[in-house]
Amino acid sequence: MKRTRHSKEFKIQVIKEAMETGKTSVVARRYELNPNMVTRWVREYKDGKYGDIFCKFFNARRSSLIL
Secondary structure (H helix, E strand, O other): OOOOOOOHHHHHHHHHHHHHHOOHHHHHHHOOOOHHHHHHHHHHHHOOOOOOHHHHHHHHHHHHHHO
């Protein structure tokens, strides 16, 4: 089986759907992806790997809640 490389735009679309619904397994099934992959993408997104503005806002809110 050949390894598929997904575009950044596709990953962000999947990530945002997973975050909005809170159901990574349902989103993964919709796009025929492994649920672990979607969970990994969401974690990487929250850590700032994809450089999205929402991600910076999310991390700022999360760090202010910890303090």
